[in-house]
Amino acid sequence: MDTENENNLDAKQEPEEQHPKEVITKITGMYKDWFLDYASYVILERAVPALEDGFKPVHRRIMQSMKDLDDGRYNKVANIVGHTMQYHPHGDASIGDAMVQLGQKELLIDTQGNWGNILTGDRAAASRYIEARISKFALDVVYNPKITEWQASYDGRRKEPVNLPVMFPLLLAQGAEGIAVGLSTKILPHNFIELIEATIKHLQGKKFTIYPDFPTSGVMDVSDYNDGLRGGKLRVRAKISQRDKNTLVINEIPYSTTTTTLIESIIKANEKGKIKVKHIEDNTAENVEILIHLPNNISPDRTIDALYAFTNCEISISPLSCIIMDHKPHFIGVSEILRLSTDHTVKLLKSELEIKLDEFQEQWHFASLERIFIENRIYRDIEEEETWEGVIQAIDKGLQPHIGHLKRAITEEDIIRLTEIRIKRISKFDIDKAQQKIEALEDEIAQIKHHLEHLIEYAINYFKKLKKNHGEGRERKTELRLFEDIEATKVIIRNTKLYVNRKEGFVGTALKKDEYVTDCSDIDDIICFTEDGTMKVTKVDDKTYIGKNIIHVAVFKKKDKRTIYNLIYKDGKNGNSHVKRFAVTSITRDREYSVGKGKPGTKVHYFSANPNGEAEVVTVYLRQVGSIKKLKFEIDFAEILIKGRNSKGNIASKHPIKKVELKEEGVSTLKPRKIWFDESVKRLNVDERGDLLGEFRGEDRILLVTQNGILSTIVPELTTRFDLPYIVMEKWQPKKPLTAIYWEGEKERYYIKRFLVENQDKEENIISDHPKSQLELISTDHIPVLEIVYRKARGKEQKPNDEINLEEFISIKGIKAQGNQLTTESVKQLNLLEPIAFEEDEKEEPIEETNQLKDYTQNIEKRDEDDQSQTKLFDD
Secondary structure, eight states: OOTTOTTSOEEEEOOTTTOTTOEEEEOHHHHHHHHHHHHHHHIIIIISOBTTTOOOHHHHHHHHHHHHHOSSSOEEHHHHHHHHTTTOSSOHHHHHHHHHHHHHTTSSEEEESOOOOTTTOOOOOOTTTOEEEEOHHHHHHTOOGGGOEEEEOTTSSSEEEEEOOOOSOHHHHHOEEEEOSSOEEEEOOBOHHHHHHHHHHHHTTOOOOOOBOOTTOOEEEOTTOGGGOTTOOEEEEOEEEEEETTEEEEEEOOTTOOHHHHHHHHHHHHHTTSSOOSEEEEOOSSSOOEEEEOOTTOOHHHHHHHHHHHSTTEEEEOOBOEEEETTEEEEOOHHHHHHHHHHHHHHHHHHHHHHHHHHHHHHHHHHHHHHHHHHTTGGGGGTTOOSHHHHHHHHHHHHGGGOTTOSSOOOHHHHHHHHTOOHHHHHTOOHHHHHHHHHHHHHHHHHHHHHHHTHHHHHHHHHHHHHHHHOTTOOOOSEEOOOOOOOHHHHSOOOEEEEEETTTTEEESSOTTSEEEEEEOTTOEEEEEETTSEEEEEEOOSOEEOOSSEEEEEEEOTTOOSOEEEEEEEOSTTOOEEEEEEOOOOOOTTOEEESSSOOTTOEEEEEEEETTOBOOEEEEEEOOOTTOOOOEEEEEGGGSOEEOTTOOOEEEESSOEEEEEEEEOOOBOSOOEEEEEETTTTEEESSSOSEEEEEEOTTOOEEEEETTSEEEEEOOOTTOOOOSOEEEEEEOOTTSOEEEEEEETTTTEEEEEEEOOOOTTSOEEOSOSOTTOEEEEEEOSSSOEEEEEEOOOTTSOOOOOEEEEHHHHSOEEOTTOOOEEOOSSOEEEEEEEOOOOOTTOOOOOOOOOGGGSOOTTTTHHHHTTSHHHHHTTTTO
8 A cells, every 4th residue: 555645545553562453544535536536437427418419328339239230120129238238337227228218219219119108107118028220310310430439448349439420419309317426417308390490590690599399298388498507497287178167188298297197196186185186087098198077166277277286287397408518517508509519510511521522532533543544455564574563663654644634643552453453344344434433423522522612501401301301290299388377376276164263363274163254275365354453464274363353354365456445443542433445465474464553442343345346335323422413424435545555544533433334235446357368378367468358347258259160258267268269359248249151061151140149158159060160250340341252263254352231131140040141152252341330339438436536534634623513524
């Protein structure tokens, strides 16, 4: 052991007279270098792919072994694994697993047998049962031994490629994932065709953007992809559709999940009470089909949102683009990987062309020498030579007068090749054919030189050829779409019940002997008001103390601007009584707030919570104190401004209030709610995103018509999903007729009908049931105008276009009526023109907020100077 080397073990022995057998060993130096060597090995040789060919070493060795064994037929995977072990220093299990991963990507390997199922997670059969061969695509882009750099294998017995000459962004097409020592990589697979198109754009100097594409399909939001770098994120969802009101169907699943893990997550969410599912059927075979059966009276739209919120139907993927470049790990984005890969491919194409050019030039050189040698009968000059040196000199001397046009000097190897020409070849030599061969070689040389001079154009054509030959069936599978944010509290099933003990001041789900309040979920917040004017928001729990004499408990909705609280309270023990209206949109959980200024003795005389801003009329009774003459007056909350939660409110009375009674329930004082439709996420919203559908009151509905003629009206709920191709989506006006033009499949004629929606709660098919019937046009205008463009009949003059007032053409009939035939002529095109103005179609006047009628604080102090004026405050 070398004790002078600090990286080796240091041994220090105690003096013999004290401890003759005790040895102290220090091993810190060993760990310092050995761990670093191990980490470097794992990063470079096992976990992280190389930029040049997109392979990890094990995959590269598998592909080289398959090339060694390739004879066009399938080979047993066990045989390929065994052959790969000549290159790979690890066991057969790691090679077999890596090969299955390659085969499941269906790009480089043609597979035969049971290679597992990425949809269900089923494993592949044993390697002795399954077979593989190199795909045509791999043969085109992966191999070229002439431009491959070789190195010795781990045991020195064979040569293996340092990198395979892959002329395609294979790393991005297949993706890669690995965990090394101190770092990891997660490069997601991208679409084959889109990669080629992006590569061509890069070669043309244009900008490009690439996004992942997954073999499991699904729907993906790439707004935070960040080019695949650290910090980026993808949201991937299953594709869920509604088969009927009680059945949902999952046909596509998120990447990195399987039908098994997906179903397990749904069952777990159901057991926790976050969703309600009757039972689940898994009919997955070649394609995914998971049927989710719902109980009655459960909203399918809310359940779909809940599946995204609480199960693996939506997952988040964090990419981390790390690759090996120049024998070091680098973190670069997928766009930069594509640029570098494309530039590398151009270099390989150039090397390939240069090698071909050298080969063709050598062929041309020897073909020219051969022609000179035979045509000028130089072979006769060697008949009298007795030595080999003499033969070489004689041929060289005979060639000299004829070699002025050659591109390089004649070597001894050239002359030796001439001596190896057989007599039979010389006797059958055809000068014309020899010249044609030389000219063909000259054409090839000229073409290669042209390619080298126009290398970028050649590379673009190369990629276009790849797309043409191998792009069929590789279209994008994963749909790109912006996702709306799903609030868990809005879609979770109310799986528990909330109770309250008003007198003692407790709320919770465990107080089952006390007053029932509402159904709730375990992630809800609840809002509470007490008689002393305290307000508090807290999370649902088994039992929570709020404060004695609770007057109101409800599930709290954040950012709820439409729930208005109407309140009359005394501000402090001897303070005035105030009236106020306010909304609670945001609040700090578990913090106590006062409806007034927090003075001791504050008391609430009257309280109501109004989900749509309703404003009631109440009667206020005063106590008989002093010389008060009017002990009773009314307050109409519609005349009170809605202010902030911290507002003190208007003075209702300076005298003690005995009681307040409800006199008359009110209507909403809020404006109709404006609703927009955002096409990018297929959802309604009140945030002014997308197209404005209109202003909606509580009873208003949305009119929907699909391309296949299904009409319905729905109450606008922000949780509703609109995945069907709707051609009409607008605020429904019940008295406004609809006009539909459709092709009647049985009679093969265009028909027209005008109708009103008769049953707002029923879906209707507004065209005939014939399978060839199809909706052509639909109008919601009062007086639509139709233009008919006729097809020219053979041998007849072109019939001029017709313009038809459809209100005059047909009267309003029932929704089930077939309608009237439009024309017997052959129609080329139908166009809806500008409708005729409808004078009686008055626009709805916008409703002003009635709570802006009066501000009671105006001059209130002056009026309260005497008791008589105070009692008359609400008389006017």
